[in-house]
Amino acid sequence: MSEDQRGLLYLFEQPSRAIAFPRAAGSVVYDMPPEQMPPGMELAPRSGPSPGRTVVTVSPVDNLKDELGSALSIPKGAVFSVFLKQHRQAAKDLIACFLKRRSPAELRNIAANVHDMVNESLFVYSLSFVIIRRSDLRNVRLPPIYETFPSWFVPEPTIAKAREEVSKQRYMPKTERIVVDHGLEFSGTDENPEHRVAYWREDYGINAHHWHWHIVFPAEIEIALHRDRKGELFYYMHQQMMARYDMERMSVGLGRIVKLDNWREPIPEGYFPKLTTGNSSLNWGSRPDGLSVKNLTRHRIRININEMEMWRDRIFEAIHLKKVVQEDGKEIQLTDDLDPDRGQKRGIDIVGDMLEADTRLSPNYTFYGDMHNFGHVLLALAHDPDGVHREEMGVMGDSGTAMRDPVFYRWHRYIDDIFQEYKFLQKPYTEDQLNFPEVSVDKVTVTAGLENNVLYTYFNMREIEASRGLDFDSDTPVIVRLTHLDHKPFKYHFQISNKSRSKVEATIRVFIAPMLNIRNMRMNFFEQRTLFAEMDKFQISLKPGKNIIERRDDESSITLPREFNFRNIERGEVYEDGTVAPPESDGSFCACGWPQHVLLPRGKPEGMPFQLVVMVTDWNEDKVNQPTPRACGNAASFCGILNGKYPDKKPMGFPFDRLPITRRTVPGWWRSTWGVSATCPSQKSTSSSRRKKSQRNRRHLGKCYSK
Ligand code: CUO
Incomplete structure (x- = not known):
């Protein structure tokens, strides 16, 4: 791996911790542990919290603030949401700034300059987006998102326990690493029937997959706009996740997902994530049982339920009439009897772009609106729709956390039903x-x-290193052992x-x-x-x-x-x-x-x-x-x-x-x-402590364990 690649990956470590500090006039530096030191880089021990570390010099960039545009508009520590048009614009601006760099060295330099100026999650999203797409960085493997932002995947009580173990090391013999377990308790209790499937909704891999999918198929970002059959894959990948969630529900005696089609009724399923957005300890918002969504007016965001209902009616009308009206007034047919291999766009692909919605790809964003994305935001802010409590978004606001919340499935069941309505009108296969x-x-x-x-199937455990993403103020690696479903090959x-x-x-x-x-x-x-x-x-x-x-x-x-x-x-x-x-x-x-x-x-x-x-x-x-x-x-x-x-x-x-x-x-x-x-x-x-834990877990899981 080249020094620039290594330097780039280092920028994903502990994203909330400032890396740059002014040094000599005209330069900034960031420190790097010696084991991550790119060969040939300046090694300059310095005094302060981490003496002996490698110092990487970064050249300042002129007029950087102008270049960043709206990327500076999201406060640090806040939730960055791909479901919000304003945040997508911020990502577009930051990605454009990164894409202008002609080499990995230039990219590393600009990214290091920007790191401390922008929202952490926006930074990781945008830099990941660019690394994925640069042919000269194709061999760089991104760190797993659950290690970059462990606080999105591991509830705060477990992180607090790890911090307590770290502090004990100050007066007890040091261990090589600190290990804390998370699961099978997950975020609630079995008194809440929805909690029976928490092991699946809160699975680290499922949520990481969803985060990556939305980076690979982002809405509106220029160079990713014309991904082949993007709208259709939005329909299919989410439909398949719904099918799989239904199967899990059925395996624990729950009924299938009920679509959320009435936005004026209370939502029985609440969700309390117990997560923080990063080191800043800002909490993701919680939604109590029985809360309804309301019209939203926060900063520059305005979402009106009436408007959502109007868009819904127009989308259904387009599906039933089998045609959509474009911005310029022309009509295009909605049918699946076309061949994308010949450059033709199937109706399902158009409905996907229209529903998700992508302002650039939707046939008529003004007329058909932003249904799916706005639904995420309404649900994510149902607990504080006008911002008077200064509460952060709930987990529905981010693609890396949304699948934890039971309402994600109710919302996507509704979205999928619109797709199914379209599919009902297609000719059966011969x-x-x-x-x-x-x-x-x-x-x-x-x-x-x-x-x-x-x-x-059985429950297995795997380890993630939380100290890669969170600052525990210690050199000892902090490991969280996560419980997850698994199967025999x-x-x-x-x-x-x-x-x-x-x-x-x-x-x-x-x-x-x-x-x-x-x-x-x-x-x-x-x-x-x-x-x-x-x-x-x-x-x-x-x-x-x-x-x-x-x-x-x-x-x-x-x-x-x-x-x-x-x-x-x-x-x-x-x-x-x-x-x-x-x-x-x-x-x-x-x-x-x-x-x-x-x-x-x-x-x-x-x-x-x-x-x-x-x-x-x-x-x-x-x-x-x-x-x-x-x-x-x-x-x-x-x-x-x-x-x-x-x-x-x-x-x-x-x-x-x-x-x-x-x-x-x-x-x-x-x-x-x-x-x-x-x-x-x-x-x-095997061990007695594991056995005790297993007995506790068995009680929790009831029928899953047969012995
Ligand atoms: Cu993936 Cu709603 O699109 O979460």
Whole structure:
């Protein structure tokens, strides 16, 4: 890694701590621990809090304030929200300032100059955005967001406990590291039924994925504007998260998500995150049970519920009339019968841009408004809509925290229902579109090594280093051990026949959905359709005759490989495979992807029946004309391919995105599927303290532990 790359990554460490201080006239410096010292940099021990550290000289930049524009408008320590137009403008200005720099050295210099001047979260967002997109920084792997901002992921009581342990070290023998546990308590108690799924909503990986997704597909930022099928992926990726959350709810006996369609009724589900925005100890806002959203007037932000209702009606009208009115008065048709590979924009892509909404991509921002983003903001500020209490936004205000709040799912269920309304009006797929006559799937088995078609989930723990992001005023690393859902690795075995005489190229699509509804009755296709979650999708050559194919769960097209966010602190390594990704990979982009540890839904201790659907389609019809996809397409189904087109021509969600031919018939491929069962076994525990903890956790989780 070059010295500039290392210097850039250092700027992500403890973002709330000032790094720059004036030195000689005409320069600023920042200090860096010796182990992070780029070779050849000036080593100048200084007095003060960290003597002996490396000092990196940074040249001042003239007229910097003018260049930063609105990037200076968000106070330090406050929530930076991609859902607010004004904050998106601030990010645009800061990104533009970074993008002007011609080399990593210039970027490091400007970023170091800016670091102490702008909001911390805005800084990390904008610098991450630029690093991801610069070809000369493609091998730089960004630090995980949960280590950059641990206070967004770990509640304050746990951080306070860590601070207490740090202070004890002042009069007790020092340990090499301080470790505190977080979970399975999460943020509430089981008296609140919604808390049964807190383990999923508050999962570090799920929230990190959502933060990265919104960086990879940001609204309005020039160089990312024309990402292939951006609006459609907004629909699909969020729809899939809803499907997965519904499955988790069903596994703990809760009903499916109820959409939030009446914005004048009290919202029964409150949320108290117990998080701080950073070292500044500003609290994220809380929302008590039964609060309603209200018209919002805070600083320059004005949101009126009447206006939201008007936009909603216009969007429904456009969907029902199958056309939208552009700013210039021209009409464009809304239909999915178009081919994006030929540069045509499908209706779902337009509805996505219109709903999210992207001021630049929406066909008519003034007329169709800013529905989805404004919903986030209304909900995030429901507790202090006019700012009289000077309360910070709630977690709904940021993409890295929003998924913690039960109301996120109610809001996105509503958004998804609008997309579904559009999809209902599309022609059902024909038999021809659904069948691949040369190929048949004869048998599918899934195994986790014991019994066929029984998969296992359990709760696991992983460590993150909180002292990378928070200043504990100590040199001892502070580790937080997080509890998370996990599963035993499994493999698919497919037996597929190619009945033709020559080799065929095929796409294999694998989905999973629960079989029984909350009343324990077999769901029909219509009830089950929106629950199908993509598990994998891959291309394969099938020789004539019988083909046996094996595929591991960690090869999934939606997930980020496990080692990607792995950090082995005990062995003193920064990452298992080094701080940087291999030069040929698009390392930073890979940080977008569904976490491997939550690929499988939780299930129930007694087993929960799921239906696995395996569909084979003709790859020649699915393939997209583009140069061979670049490396790091692991999570392409959810995150696309950097600088490339979405690698599947079919509408996203195919074949479950549309209704079948008639309401009475269901497709043949749905009937010929395989049942699997996901089960939660007992937790492994070795030491007596772990055993005690496990017993406490078991009480908390009730049915999940069978022993
Ligand atoms: Cu990802 Cu509402 O878009 O959170």
